[in-house]
Amino acid sequence: MARIIALIVKELQAILRDRRGRVVLFAAPLIQLMVFGYAATFDLNRVPVAIYDQDGSEASRQLVARFLGAPAFALADTLRSDRRIDALIDSRAVQMVLVIGRHFTRDLLRGRAAPVQVIVDGRNSNTALIIVGYANTILTGFGDDWRAARGGRGPPAHLVMRARYNPALRSQWFVVPGIVALLTQVVTLVVIGLSVAREREAGTFDQLLVTPLTPLDILIGKSVPGLLIGMVEASVIVLAAVFWFHVPLRGSIGALYAGLLLFVTAVTGVGLAISAVSATQQQALLGAFLFMVPSVILSGFATPIANMPLWVERITLVNPLRYMLVIVRATFLEGAGFATLAGQFWPMAAIGAVNLGLAAWLFRKRST
Amino acid sequence: MNGAAWRRVRGLMRKEAVQIWRDPSALAIAFLLPAILLWLFGYGVTLDARRVPLGIVVERPGALAASFTAGFDRSRYFAPHRYLSGRDAEQAMAAGKVSGIVWLRADFGRQARTARGAPVGVVIDGVDANTARLVEGYVQQVWAGWVAAAAARQGERDALPLDIRPRVRFNPSVNSRHYLIPGLIALIMTLTGALLTALVIAREWERGTMEALMVTPVTLRDILVAKLVPYFALGMGGMFGSVGIAVFLFGVPLRGSMLVLSFCAALFMLAALGMGLLISTVARNQFVAGQLALITTFLPAFILSGFVFDLHSTPGFVQAISHVVAARYFIAILQSVFLAGDVWAVILPNAAALALLAAIFLALARALSRKRLD
């Protein structure tokens, strides 16, 4: 036991005494959290729009005012004819054109549905859908108010929308907890993945193997520092998420940390396995990278797993990040506790166990 | 370039070609890695919500309620599940079994006859704000269809004062794969370009061959050119492979011309390789070079390029940072050339930006490298 503690102390000293190591560990993740926390957003702001108001009446001006009053839209151009509509969209000068028909007021007054056209740029289909959604909300609101003002009879049913857990539908609330998991994975992977390769290059790994330490001791001595650093890292980012980005932390902190612990263990296992097969730091870095890119893209961080084809969804089952993302989002926003998250805990525990076992086996095979 | 210089560059390029041929790791990075990643991500990355699990609660069945909920059964966007009470549905949502709930109260039929109409409760899981918005939109569509049909049946007026006609240009079926795959190509080629140069130069340092090269009459320009040309050719090969996969495997339409695409791809490749050269020049230490390549390529190209997250909507400082991300310009070009055609208003400014970035990266690499070890 004293030996393992000595190993852990040595490992922490080696990581923390290196200036470059400290930068990689603490400065880089915080900078990334700040930049990505603001950049990774699906919310729309100041989308450039052009307006072609053929009617030019009081009613149509009211409708235009509603669009320009919304923070999502910003007026980029006003059109007098339909000639430039396509050119404006093609050149990406505007992302949406609102066309109000010539008989807008007349149709409204006659109780005939007045045509309003919303033309959007579909090159980014996601943004296009969101713009259409925003426009729909504004237009429907205008219609309802118009009708209410004239005491007209409404449709037999209307929708009362409510978003649970994230009422304002802020992407930041969705993305920032995701970054907690993402950055924890990156840091843990870099620290652990390189540690054995670094000792191999320096020749100290042989030195370790001829001491009375067993491969298991070394494995534990290498994993625990990764766990500690990963947990500290995660805590710092969780604090930043709560106090800087004001993402509510509603669920059980115990469940969040239990999840983090399992997650960091699983990532440590992956890192050690990469470490054990790489002879140089360069190889270890490449290995860490080749694991990281697919694990981020196929994790549900930016694109929902539910939308993936079944065979890709099956691949994601071995990705620990997938489970951790569910846990951070559920504990932050949904107020989840242990009971609802059990289904996420055990797969990570299994992945961790398999990878640590694999790492131990590779250690024994390659190093002794 | 005079005869001696040309002979030097040719000798170095021939050496590089032999190395690539005999040590296939560079070939693997240039061709295999992009193909595998594009294939996997092309299937894996999509934002379209299909068959969203939706809980439907009808407290008192009736003809009107049935006609309302039938709209959800017919929609290809929803996979409806019936629940007997709101509580059951809420629990299902907490457990992640449904992403939204449509709730018709017991007095739905009675209220529908009043002037205000019956309120339909729609509760959506807002954790994933983006998906939540898409689901909201789909629910609205179903509702609007039902209202229009009901109004038409009864010859009523005024039910919907506005006739909203959305038109999505270039991608009428709003297939997110069509816009994500061009972005993926840019993302993957960013990685490939930086990895190729950073790793290859790191290898020369590691094996001590760089030191031997430097004491020959070779100039820095010779070395940079001889590194750039072979890996440029490799990278372009990988690029064409990726475009082929996008068009033939994923059926993304290529509406612009191949010539324009190739020209812009060449500019982008120069920028990506230039960044790799710059990184390996700044960080002579292989380890730092590798880490820098990782930090400065993947996540920025993923998050700061407009690939999935719209750049217009980000704060000013983020937009400012995004200007040095080459992928940002290339993604804009690719999305236009694939989906819209040769839109010069998009291509020219972005191509100019790429050319400028490439020139800056290459000039910096040239200016910062010394034919010395210090």
Place this chain on the structure above:
Amino acid sequence: MTAETDGAALRLDRVCRRFSAGGREIAAVEEVSAVVAQGGITGLIGADGAGKTTLMRLIAGLLRPDRGAIEVLGIDVRRDPLAVQGRIGYMPQRFGLYEELTVRENLDLYADLHGVAPAARAARYAGLMAMTGLEPFTARRAGRLSGGMKQKLGLACTLVQPPRLLLLDEPTVGVDPVSRRELWEIIDRLTTDEGVTVLFSTAYLDEAARCRDVLLLHEGRLLAQGKPARFTAPMAGRTFRVAAPESGRRRLQARLAAAPGVIDTVIEGRFVRVVSEAAPWTPPPGIEAVAVAPRFEDGFVDELLRLRGGAATPSATSPAPPTPPPEPAKTVIAVERLTRRFGDFTAVDAVSFEVRRGEIFGLLGANGAGKSTTFRMLCGLLPASGGRLDVAGYDLRRARAAARGRIGYMAQKFSLYGDLTVAQNLAFFASAYGLRGGRRAARIGWALAEFGLGGMREAAARDLALGYRQRLALAAALMHAPDILFLDEPTSGVDPLARREFWRRIGALAEDGVTVLVTTHFMEEAEYCDRLVIMAQGRILAEGTPGEIRAGAADAARPDPTMEDAFVAVIGAASGAVAAETVA
């Protein structure tokens, strides 16, 4: 271009170059001024860290001096490095070969780079291939050549365009004596036939004698410069040797080192070599000393001592204890037909030997001879493909952890945790070996005091000078007072004084009953061993005491051969035998 006519190939004027490491500045080259005349071989001699490589790189224009001027063939390097690089050849320590390219392709590349006209190539290649003996291998990839052949190819590549000045950075490190002799022959021929000026850096002091001039570097400063004879001349009449029984050499050495007027003692086969402080020296009573010719190393040690003050082999810390003659020595390490294959390559081929308690046992051979592989199998770092091995009754590879507590291991390059301080390194290894409480504190205190590391407890290990790193590595390996000590190339690169001190400690440990297994490619260090084996191509070619091995090579022409002569003879006999086998 007047400098070319006045015959100086190289002028250094007060050249300084510093590097910053770990927040402090290290002077790699400090105020070096020298002139090297055209033609002939000039040796740049010094230990690792003396500044040899930095000076070479400064001359080649790969580094800029902080201060001072360098003129190569009359050209200012700082102003026009390209012009200099077009006129010189430079072989860095790692040859600069592309391993994926064939011999011929490597030559083509360097010919292109140096602008050799295609018409002139055929003749030049033929000459180079004949000189280096690489003709049969032109289509072979450089990566598949042996170490010696790689080196010759590296040399050939720097010679495709005949250079005026040839810079060779430690070309003989790790090369077996046979290849080393061949390399020297090539270089001799270059200077005589082609009139090339050669600057040759080396840590082997015996190579100084082959140079026309010598620049002696120590810790960045030019200690002395001149003809090799200039170093041996002051030593005239001060060098002796004393005959000793093979088993009592170390005790005799300790006694002589303590004698008045002695500055240096070295074990040399059946003799102890003594260097006195001044010319007339009377040996202690009862000892008969015979005068011998001084060597370059004597001069170097003398210069170093004058710089540092004190004697080379201080007897202060631990005088060799008068241990009782060892009881019938027990076999501690037994190796029988040990074999290791990597794919279809046999690195170690049915090797057998035994090591007894309290013995210093050497594994001698060039890089790639199989000694490191043997060593790693003994330590349990590598599984054997066949054969039996037994270390203190265990096979360390399968042994329980406790068995490993009895051995100490010092890896090549003095592997330490560079980021950790001296004290942290010692504390870690103490705990790793299971020491705790008072004993742990006591051993750490002992290590700091015994190895003179007390003043640098808080320094990071990577910032230590090489000699101190070596001490720290040895201290770490000795934390738990092991019975068996494994040392892998323990003295490579350290200066002669540190080397003497190191061997004195090892000798004392052996006298205490510690069994020591050591690998080395320094032939003269074999003399410190009680017994040794010579390995080449995975096999043991000779085994015995240093005296026996040397005696085996003695003939009429060389009645008293050096260890290197013996090595060359043994290798020659072995390849002769192989040739005979193929003929038969």
